[in-house]
Amino acid sequence: MPIRKAVIPAAGLGTRFLPATKATPKEMLPVIDKPAIQYVVEEASAAGLDDVLMITGRNKRPVEDHFDRAYELEVALAAKGDTARLEAIRHPSELATVHYVRQGDPKGLGHAILCAAPHVGDEPFAVLLGDDLIDPRDPLLIRMIEVQEQYGGSVVALIAVDPEQIHLYGCAAVVPVDGEADLLRITDLVEKPDTAAAPSNLAVIGRYVLDPAVFAVLRETPPGRAGEIQITDALRTMATNPEIGGPVHGVLFSGRRYDTGDRADYLRTIVRLACEREDLGPGLREWLENFVAKGFTD
Numbered sequence: 001m002p003i004r005k006a007v008i009p010a011a012g013l014g015t016r017f018l019p020a021t022k023a024t025p026k027e028m029l030p031v032i033d034k035p036a037i038q039y040v041v042e043e044a045s046a047a048g049l050d051d052v053l054m055i056t057g058r059n060k061r062p063v064e065d066h067f068d069r070a071y072e073l074e075v076a077l078a079a080k081g082d083t084a085r086l087e088a089i090r091h092p093s094e095l096a097t098v099h100y101v102r103q104g105d106p107k108g109l110g111h112a113i114l115c116a117a118p119h120v121g122d123e124p125f126a127v128l129l130g131d132d133l134i135d136p137r138d139p140l141l142i143r144m145i146e147v148q149e150q151y152g153g154s155v156v157a158l159i160a161v162d163p164e165q166i167h168l169y170g171c172a173a174v175v176p177v178d179g180e181a182d183l184l185r186i187t188d189l190v191e192k193p194d195t196a197a198a199p200s201n202l203a204v205i206g207r208y209v210l211d212p213a214v215f216a217v218l219r220e221t222p223p224g225r226a227g228e229i230q231i232t233d234a235l236r237t238m239a240t241n242p243e244i245g246g247p248v249h250g251v252l253f254s255g256r257r258y259d260t261g262d263r264a265d266y267l268r269t270i271v272r273l274a275c276e277r278e279d280l281g282p283g284l285r286e287w288l289e290n291f292v293a294k295g296f297t298d
Contacts, residue, residue: 003145003209004051005125006044006096009112010037011057011103016263025060027130029260032274036260037063038092039133045095047141049126052096053119055103055112067098108228110218117215124148127231129206131261133269138255141207147183148209153246154238157207157253158184167192169203170232172250186248189236191225202250204232205257213245214238 014026021029027037044052056063070089077086099119103112113127126141134140144155158172170191174184188199208231217234224230239248258269274280275288291298 001123003124003126003148004049005120005123006049006052007055007113007116007120007125007127008037008040008044008052008130009055009103009109009127010060010063010130011055011106011112013057013106016261017266023059025063027060028062028066029266031133031258031260031266031270032277032280035066036133037130038066038095040128040130041067041092041095041098043134043136043141044126044128046136047126047139047145050096051099053099053101053116055115056100057103057106064100067092067095069093106228107223108226108230110221110229110231110234113210113231114215114218114229120212120215122212124209124211127206127208127210131259132206133258133260134207134253135256135258138253140251140253140255141209143182144207144209144251147249147251148211151247151249152211153242154211154214154235154248155209156186156235156248156250157205158202158250159205159253159257160201161203163195163198163201166198166201166203167195169205170230171198171200172202172204173199174202174250177249182252182254184250184252186235186239186250189232189239189248191230191232202252204250205253208235211238211245217244 010027012026014021017026017029028035031039041052054063073089074086101115101119103115140157144157147155161169170189171193172186173188174186177183177185190199214234217237218229221229221234221237224233235248238245258272259265260269274284
């Protein structure tokens with residue numbers, strides 16, 4: 001069955017960015033001139049996923065408004081002849097058909113994904129976490145969908161990290177797949193292991209393509225680390241019991257990834273992307289070079 005649905009959990013409180021996120025959803029924090037969540041929906045759309053379900057919570061109405069039409073603003077821009085900005089504000093509403101459901105209780109990522117079961121039904125689907133932005137020049141999600149279509153089951157995205165950092169991630173034990181340089185079969189998964197006990201330095205990042213069997217597994221998965229229902233625990237069950245929804249594979253990603261869930265990485269993301277823009281890059285790069293040369297003082 002072709003994959004056409006994407007699930008984007010967006011119910012987090014954004015506490016690491018307080019007080020900015022007191023009244024503004026963290027997903028709406030701008031990365032240059034677009035909210036972070038728009039980059040994620042654009043990635044889903046570019047991979048051919050035209051049906052997007054966002055798992056939201058209280059105070060997330062601005063997310064819904066952003067992917068809706070803004071007729072009064074459109075009329076004002078059209079009257080000014082500002083076609084560039086008119087196209088820019090229409091673009092989010094044209095990316096996909098976007099639906100919303102509230103998570104209610106914050107019981108973890110696994111619970112958020114389980115909230116998507118009535119909408120997804122009996123179809124494989126993608127999950128994209130909003131804190132991970134993947135550069136469109138590195139089509140990770142497209143590759144993951146290809147793997148799922150070829151091998152079935154579920155697919156997660158993996159990156160190699162410093163072993164001292166593996167305790168911050170879900171960690172995968174893997175075996176190679178013949179003839180596939182970037183593909184591994186996952187034999188076990190551990191959520192945020194102690195460094196000494198980690199089975200590898202391969203960390204799970206925020207892209208998943210999941211078999212719908214994951215819903216039944218999630219319903220039987222008890223709360224794990226931090227008292228939350230962890231998608232890592234459910235995928236571990238499926239990886240060690242491939243008769244439940246097929247195997248679990250990992251695509252090893254070495255492309256450009258931007259972490260907007262950490263304040264310092266968020267700032268680095270903005271600088272990196274702005275430096276590559278034709279309209280901003282030349283002036284910004286020149287200023288940065290002078291700023292560094294002067295010892296970070298004006």
